[in-house]
Amino acid sequence: MKPLTSAIKLTCLKFLVAIMAFLLTLEAGYTQTFQFSGTRQKDAINFLLIKNLIIIPVYINERGPFNFILDTGVGPMIISDPALTDSLKLKDLRVIKIAGLGKGNEIEAFVSRSISARVGKSSIDQIPTAILKEDLFRLSGYVGMPIHGLLGYHFFKSFIVDVKYSSKRLVFFLPDLNRKIKGERIPLEMINDKPYAIVNIESSELGNIPIKVLIDNGASHAISLEILNEKPFPVPSASIPANLGMGLGGPISGNIGRTSTLKIGEFSLKKVLTSFPKYDEVAGKILLKDRNGNLGADVLSRFDIVFDYGDNSMYLRRNSNFKRPFEHDMAGMEVYADGPDIDHYFISRIEPNSPAELSGLEPEDEIVYINFVPATGFTLTEVNRILRAGDGKSVIITVLRQGQLHIKLLKLKQRI
Template sequence: MHIFKRKAFWLTAIFCCLYLFSSAQYFAVDSNRKNVSIPFRIVRNMVVIKMQINNKGPFNFVLDTGVGLMIMTDPTMVDSINLTQKRVIKITGLGEDGDYEAYVTPPLKLEIPGLYSLGISSAILKKDYFNLSSYVGMPIHGLIGWDFFNSLAVKINFSDSTMTVCRPNDLTGTKKSQKIPITIEDKKPYLETMIVFPDGRRAKNKLVIDLGAGHPLSLENLQKTNGLPKAYIRASLGVALNGPISGFISRVSVIELGKYKVKNVITSFPDIASEVRSYTVARDGNLGIGILKKFNVIFDYSNNALYLKPNQTFSDPFEHDMSGIEYYSAGENLDHLVVSRVEPNSPADEIGLQRNDEIVSINFKPVSKMSVEEVDNLLKSRTDRSILLEIYHDKRYDRVILTLRRRI
């Protein structure tokens, strides 16, 4: 999991409302082509693609197998795509602040070069509950999952940030990959896998394959069944519509994916209180992009298959944030870095960093000249590494030395 925990999306109530539209909602390859190559960006462990909507855009969408149907998280999309026909739905039971509202659209015209859409509708949140643009440091307009994957075979090459999609019957190049059987339930992919814990205990777990989850692995019911591993730290795991998700970060020894064994995996364990959610499909947790990006991956929903082939990062160790800082991007151009939370007893806490401090530069380099990924990677780079931060606090600038420390 990267430095500032991946935002969690518990959006089942929204997606249920979209079932009112036709179930024939999918992307198709242009008739004169066998496959289509689509570039993507990895931004804070999110796969971001560009898409035209109703002849407007392009807009940035997160490709997320963990969501059932399309959602626009940016409320300004109502005006951006000239949406005239819409109706309002209420989302209940997701938080202490009462009902939330979203627009439900009629079928939209969605276009990615080489692909076109049929019958795909969306929900547009009336308020940006997740602030994805601030989290990622670039404009993000929404998420798309089932509608993209359900009728295509999708090859994701994390080595060169290129995705190749085709009709399932035209899929080739799978012989050197490990085929993993999956099930498609409630418009999401699931697999069963064996996990080995630090005490040697082995347990079979059913996981949703969640390309939109930035962490490597999350196990959601372990505390009430077998307890936590001995070594762990308390952490903020993200935010949902009903508020922050707290829990713990630890490691499991091995997760088995076919013939591949991924070792010493950083794992999230939500608090028992945070786990009280109703899922239509019983599950033990989710497998996130932190593990998936160690492979080049093929999703083939129509044939209930996931193909994995290790890439050059397969043996790289998993590292967690070593600073204790959570931050977001701010300002008109999202080029300011503001502290949103400091983990108690972390290196950042020990040198007095506080919420709402602005990080102006790191090792004399202005953060406006750095990508969010650069900052993330630097702050989990090496234990005992000293970093010079320039901080704007209480209307003055200060320089402090932050010494990183591996905490898990």
């Protein structure tokens, strides 16, 4: 099956529908936290940063390491690769149904209370876990390396967590260590094990308004705006239709535009790429109606951030990426990785009237050469960087289609 990439929300907007019943059932009476053994109070590990997503090694039931996305937007741990169910020989599994975000129907997942997890020198027993029965999101194809799941709330609530995006280093320590935290404090409101904050946006249509957003470093986009005054968030006139990714139940469509100014604390960001998913595919299915949207990693990765859930706060320090321009795909096509080593690249979708469509590229084409260099010599990150190289730049793409090679000239265009 063709991988389902997810530009707006790798983690399928995180079980926002029907998850309350799941959490109440699964976590009643469970207050486990990650803990260090002995007198240790602090640890640090390196992480990979791909498409703004933090990927860390996690050991499950003392096996691994497995690649997990560290994600403030998830409550229970999620195993997205169902093959782990067999390899870990998991027992005491029961089935639940989860309503999805998108155009499809509900999906099924397993629930387990018999899973332990270890990150660095910290570990937790009986961590609440959902295991997808089908690899719906194809996270490996989206990221370009094997991805086995997502880890969030139970790790963040256990420590004060310093996410050093600038050095790709994760430092986590017990609150009792009483270290001085640097940066501007941003108050958080914890709702259903997820952090929310108030930010301000400014646009020519709306003026300057405060909005409530989920702080979600497991979403690769910059910001997604869904609801305003219990109605669909107004889409700016300067926007383009887009496939925004996958929900639990199917594709999420909408528009992409720009927010002229996004202010979080004392920090202001300009011309921020903004997703506007269709109301009935996202906002209409969200239980929490008083949130306006979702602040993702394309914004958060411009800071080094300390999360202190115990104090309902996060602390921001701008890093070297702060002034990086917000750039959308200039080709109008989505590329995913596949094959035994996840190093073969295919086109999953093409936007109407985009440079990719005008060049004659088609969905399911395999990209075999880029500027006459074998595509297998590039990482998926490098491929996507080439497709955002700059307005007016040309890229020569050689694709394999039904056993024949086709050479196409792709002229990039800044569409928004």
